[in-house]
Amino acid sequence: MDQEIQNKFEEQNKKLEEIFRSVEKTRKYFLWTLILSLVFFFLPLVGIVVLLPKIFDAYTGAGLGL
Template sequence: MDQEIQQKFKEQDEKLDRIYISVEKTRKYFLWTLVAMIVAFVLPLIGLAFAIPFFLNSLSSAYGL
């Protein structure tokens, strides 16, 4: 009986190790997905911060405002 319990504990420990590895891979995947989403959102905003004043300046000089 004691050997069975020890064997079950060992099996559960191995399964927990595999689950931990899988969870860490998933966490890293979500982290890099979040980083990519932030970059995809923030970089265009930075570009617009430079582009909008340029276009407004061009429009104001074209229409003499």
């Protein structure tokens, strides 16, 4: 009886380790998804902030020459 319980504990421990590895992979996947989503959201915003003044200068400068 004691050996059966010990075997069950070992089986459960193996399954828990597999679950832990799977959860860690999923956590890393979500972390990188979040990081990439933020990068692809904020990089265009930074680009707009940098390029908009140049675009406005080009339009206003072209109008002054007339």
